[in-house]
Amino acid sequence: MEEKEWKDWVHWVAEEYGLDLSKERVTEKQRRILEAAIHIFSEKGFEGASTSSIAKKAGVAEATIFKHYKTKKGLLLHLVIPALSRVVVPFILKPVVKILDTDKPLGEIIPELYEDRMKLVEQNWRKIQIILVESLYQPEIREAVQNHVATIIYEEVVERVDAWQKKGLIREDLPAYVVARSILSMGLGFIVTKNILPDKAVQEDQKTELSWTTEALLHGIAGPLEKKETL
């Protein structure tokens, strides 16, 4: 189902902005334009980046950009759309297969998931940054992120949690969506603190840090004198 909605959205954007997404043929110069655009957009932001600076960095005439992408915003969307689908699909599909065919305890599965999701984020960081920032200013991108990325990831996690609850691996006295939010929050918080406070908030090697994080997530931070609330 999400597959269909996603294609609808892509099709809508393509029509709205006159993008030609059908031909996958990209010339060398087009590749260089996209690469230069990723760098300059992520360094200066969409509005702060000039098409002339992108052309210069790509070693291409400015008119070439407009030949292929019609407008500056068209160029942006040509970056964003493939990046979204390339991040969404692995986020959704990989955990499913990975989890369904193992019987490892959560204490091992979760840090593994965190680890390769973080690798994905690191590899695509520039693109992700562009998408996050521009989703604040461009409604089409915001809607795509909300409806075609965040929602789908979240629902996928909720579904997994639900199954785990039935197996007794997760507490059943908390709603599945609260548990899902907790799992995602701890991962997000790890990434954020690792990037803005590298030496304060992440002091050991990543494996150790992730297993501590998982331990806190699974069994909480309360000490012996803090009594459990009755739900």
Place this chain on the structure above:
Amino acid sequence: MEEKEWKDWVHWVAEEYGLDLSKERVTEKQRRILEAAIHIFSEKGFEGASTSSIAKKAGVAEATIFKHYKTKKGLLLHLVIPALSRVVVPFILKPVVKILDTDKPLGEIIPELYEDRMKLVEQNWRKIQIILVESLYQPEIREAVQNHVATIIYEEVVERVDAWQKKGLIREDLPAYVVARSILSMGLGFIVTKNILPDKAVQEDQKTELSWTTEALLHGIAGPLEKKETL
């Protein structure tokens, strides 16, 4: 100590950009310029906002902006600096007094802290958004956020956790900074999901949601069949 460093930074910025921060006297028109700038910067981003549109929204001649703030960036910093100090100080000072003179259990203290920190974020959301986005592109702002906001908040939380660990309220087999990261992560995750997935990720009234979040934080999400890792 953080007080001194903060003032140093403000002084440095003021000198670097020729800002006059000494005179607190603001005329009516200056107030309207700042207000218009907050709205337009947060809607279009710094680069996307034109000084002429700010002037128009403020009902002021464009030259008036430059009379007072010298450059467009000067105007930005005149927004950012007071906003930073107005967010930093309550974030740091309020929890200390609030916690030191109560003996409530963490199960009550933590949701209260989350709640009024969230109120603070909501009230200052436009300014916070500007600061976060521009810290990606403007090194001075990034450094201020890292060194004068994030670090200080983080260290404050670590200090609290340390004290709680000695009282037995928090597990002692996890490093204090990991616990602090967990507390901040759950709060951040709550705010983020509440804003991008309002109806999926936050379904009940805020009080209930916060107490569930706290419960997950304090006692974990693991079920009876997930055994505790030996640390």
Place this chain on the structure above:
DNA sequence: CAGGTTGGTAATTAATCACTCACTTCCGCT
């Protein structure tokens, strides 16, 4: 009321912006 400071502005500036046009070059196809 002379003299200086401050708040405010209309008009203008040079630079830069996204984008277009007329044109050439390249390449696959028959």
Place this chain on the structure above:
DNA sequence: AGCGGAAGTGAGTGATTAATTACCAACCTG
């Protein structure tokens, strides 16, 4: 070989940009 369309470009376009100028009016202060 040669045609046709796509790829690519140099030289601009008008509009908009941040910032400056030169100037006015209202204020204190002595």
